Amino acid sequence: MNLNFEAFATGAGHFLVAFGLAALFLAVFKRLYQMSTPYDEAKLIGQGNVAASVALGGAIIGFALPLASALTQTADPVEFAAWGLLAGVIQILASLLVRRVIVRDMVERIEANNVASAVYLAATSIGVGLLNAASMTY
Template structure:
């Protein structure tokens, strides 16, 4: 039998969790974009697929640990802490890739280098998977 009160309680938790996750994803996307030396919005508007691929990988790479955090946390504060940690890890890792591993990554993305964008996206997604798995203490 369908219990309306039970459903409404669950739906409220869903709306809060989903809303916070969307908020954190939006904030991460903004922080990630201001942390890069190129303007993703302008590059994507100019039909630069490399910028879209790299940014898309970063978004997925952050969404993965967010999803994991949603499944293992018991409070909004704990979820927020995991989201913050995951975001910092993703942004720092992207910085390390751009500064130490592929030093001309920014130029490559600006020039539309798809191979470099795939590498960047794969790094973000791979790190996000490891980040998510590490949250399952």
């Protein structure tokens, strides 16, 4: 079995662009998500707050799922960016809905290291991410 270097080089170039763009989107989403929360995840996680870590981890996974789906649905970086932007907005809105409407004291719960509440928030983020990802097929 011989390696077709030209095909690999072309594929590797596409991989690097897609992976780099997805990693950038994930980093920007993480920052925007943290800005959308009234608590300081970095500080809480640094203090050993498992609830903050679980909630943030769920948000990251919840956003990575539709990014992965978008990568499989388009090879166009602009279209990928549009899907990523839409998915990020939906993820942040879902989190805001949970924190402000469904569990109004979620902030206090996360700050008090209530892991059960964090798991609920993380599960919601992952669930919304799965629906986001599945909805990108057309």
